[in-house]
Amino acid sequence: MRILTHDQLHRTAPAIFASQPDEAVSDRYGFVPTINVVDALQAEGWYPVRAQQTNVRQAERQSVARHMIRFRQDPDRQMTVGDSVTELVLTNSHDRTAAFSAGFGAVSAGVPQRHGHAGRGRGRYSRASRQADR
Numbered sequence: 001m002r003i004l005t006h007d008q009l010h011r012t013a014p015a016i017f018a019s020q021p022d023e024a025v026s027d028r029y030g031f032v033p034t035i036n037v038v039d040a041l042q043a044e045g046w047y048p049v050r051a052q053q054t055n056v057r058q059a060e061r062q063s064v065a066r067h068m069i070r071f072r073q074d075p076d077r078q079m080t081v082g083d084s085v086t087e088l089v090l091t092n093s094h095d096r097t098a099a100f101s102a103g104f105g106a107v108s109a110g111v112p113q114r115h116g117h118a119g120r121g122r123g124r125y126s127r128a129s130r131q132a133d134r
Contacts, residue, residue, distance in 0.1 A: 001072055003047040009038070013053035013067040015094060022064040022095035032100060034092045038069060046071040046088055064094035085109045 009016050016034045038048055050070040071088040072078065079086040084106040092100045 001047070001049060001075055004049060004051060006035075009035075009048060009051050009069070013051040013069070015053055015063055015065045015067045015092075016051065016069065018063050018094045020094075031094065032092070034067065034069070034090070034094075037090065037092075041071055041088070041090075045074050045077055047074065049087075066091070066093040066095075066098045080109070081106050083109055 004012075016038065018033060020031065042048075048069050049072050051067065053067040054065045056065045069090045071090065072085060087105050087107055088102060089105060090100075090102045091098055
């Protein structure tokens, strides 16, 4: 298991480190910095192993774009189901394009992961994010 550092997370998904939401959100929007959630999950034994972010056309939207982080538990605590391991998947944005969400899933431990159309370059997340993951 390769745990991503803050620096690696920042390179692949800079919106994780947003310090404020997009200016278009309402005053009622409850801003939750994604990095605070990442750090809290790490304190509980869940470590980021993959991060992605959507491509954006406007550079100023890079810091608030939709992003996804996959977490796995410490190998000593890892839950397994057959040859699969559990992952926690966190998705968020700071520009109203996605609500904060988290969910669990099981992935095969021995097979390299392909998410959506990532192998063909047509997925929701940027090619640079996917290549940094390899």
